[in-house]
Amino acid sequence: MSLILALDFGGTKLAAATVKAGSREWLRHDSRLSPAKADALSDIAIMRSLIDSVLNGSKPDAIGVSFGGPVDAATGTVRLSHHVPGWENIPLQQLLQEDYNAPAIVDNDANVAAIGEHRFGAGQGYDSLFYITISTGVGGGWILNNQPWSGASGMAGEIGHMVVDPTGPVCLCGKRGCVERLASGPYIAQNARELLAVQTPHHTDGQVRGDILRYLVGDDLNLITGQIVSAAAAYGDELAQEVLYKAAWALGVGIGNVANLMNPQRFVLGGGVTKAGDTFWSIVRKVARETALPEVNFEVVRALLGDDAPLWGAVAMGLNILD
């Protein structure tokens, strides 16, 4: 029985796991947070110790790797990491092949998570899907004709920087009103902070927009996160609800536009922001449906593999090497 080694170089977490071909349970699984001052070399050193731990003396038959940043998938060379310095042009596939004497394949995390959800999660049995992660950033990965599509130079899937509101706030990328600028966790938090900053607190006769949100962070607006905005919205805070509505709206417009353009069967959504609750989901679905042409059909469903989607995608890639 072949042994697959699956690796996930995330922006904040490193994980390694082994699985026997055909199994749907980890043989061994180990992970560690990336230290605050991580660089490529420290990440690689941590990953080596995780690999030693999960291999436990055995030899892998194939290695699948998810990397949190753009990768030249043809050669398995990392282009760069937006989170960890020093990754520019590191030939990760080649390094791993030489060190562990097994074929390796490397792709970026959104593409790999799409592969994972397709083979083991919410995309099983579907020929075409678009996986979207809405988390620190917003990214996507394609399955078309049962195959991953990562673009001519590995850059496909960037729904995060689709402009949905040309008059909206300026994104880090320089454009206004990108999906990511409205729907990522950190930007949801920032948008709530900015609205609160121009809102007078008011505690006399009943609640005012933003009061619940202020309360949850003890009036220290720097503590606001996307998750806390979701919680405040669930408790009925109208300011938090407005911010989340805009996030869901942006995502819905993006999904509807993508449906018109590519007509996949399913949209599979994962990442922390998708835990924002049923109201968030129903707005996403409603706006997506309104944005798409009436004759374009699709479903918008939750990812099933959670944080392990990239690792399971890495398993699928490893299995593909062996086939």
Place this chain on the structure above:
Amino acid sequence: MSLILALDFGGTKLAAATVKAGSREWLRHDSRLSPAKADALSDIAIMRSLIDSVLNGSKPDAIGVSFGGPVDAATGTVRLSHHVPGWENIPLQQLLQEDYNAPAIVDNDANVAAIGEHRFGAGQGYDSLFYITISTGVGGGWILNNQPWSGASGMAGEIGHMVVDPTGPVCLCGKRGCVERLASGPYIAQNARELLAVQTPHHTDGQVRGDILRYLVGDDLNLITGQIVSAAAAYGDELAQEVLYKAAWALGVGIGNVANLMNPQRFVLGGGVTKAGDTFWSIVRKVARETALPEVNFEVVRALLGDDAPLWGAVAMGLNILD
């Protein structure tokens, strides 16, 4: 040498042609405008006579068909035509196979034109491209991994109804600021008419915005077409230039968004509106470049096959049947 029969059921024109496998020149080519009160039956009757004319007694080995409307490509059944009544659920592939005793394949015109440009035109040698026609409507067709991608239900490519300006004018589809609403020929004409309607003509001291456009249609605004707006813009009419700028901007935003999402090597643009001149093209390219992420590379080039792109795509589909 195999004989391919290529058919193009356009919204306003019907065309048939024959070509020997391997040749890049038509053996015979015949076309006819669709009559004003055409329906599916009259179109089919006209096409039969065109087919008789180009076959000239010989028997085709394969039939490729481009249809101007949504098609269920798996069965070759037409869903409907937006221009000609009576096409609902007509099993065109089956009809042709029975009548001419040869295998047939049917797809919608944008997909077929993409196939044509890929095999014989501006997409030769490229693995991935998005073909966009900007004409009476705005539609697109995909080539990914050297294969057409028409979507889970044949609806992929609808860049025309991507929203690029949520505060823009209302489109026939019900949304605001779609690419088609700003960039199609008829809408360019309508936008110019609407701007002229609120503009006071002024003929005393030199030219005023819109004067050239008015002059070109003898002050009868109903005669304005997209082509005439282009001509007025080329002569320096600032109102016409503004309308064309908005069209090129919309197309550029759409292309940039698509580049981020799918990362194809080339965008191949055809259709009457692309004849609007170099200023139009340079705005499209500039806005597309600004909209796409810096690391996403692509080219925006002219289609090479003109009005014959669907027919040449039909030839390619016919050749694929024989392979």
